[in-house]
Amino acid sequence: MTDKACGELKNADAELNRVYQHILAARAKDAAFVAGFRGAQRAWIAFRDAHMKAIFPDPNPRLAYGSAISMCDCGELEQMTAERTKQLRQLWIEGGVEGDVCAGSTLIRK
16 A cells, blocks of 8 residues: 555656646746746745644654554655646646736636
8 A cells, every 4th residue: 555655656746747847848938937936846845844744743753653654644745746736737737717817927828
């Protein structure tokens, strides 16, 4: 079960990185966007890591939470990573609707 959960995390992480790189390449000429986007991703990683520490705060997690901790870590991280990928895809690949006055840098579908 741990191998399956961690394999799914590995796949989710690869997809997140693929989407992230796609967006960076598509917007490479927009320095302000690239700087903000990279900063947002660094902040998301910090949030993700802090969130995991809140869920499993004990400094000795295997002892505190049992032998399933690796599976649990991978499962939670996979869910968070998949959600982040979905969010990035919706904002800058699929895009929003034309006329959305709050779209900012979001891609607008024609």
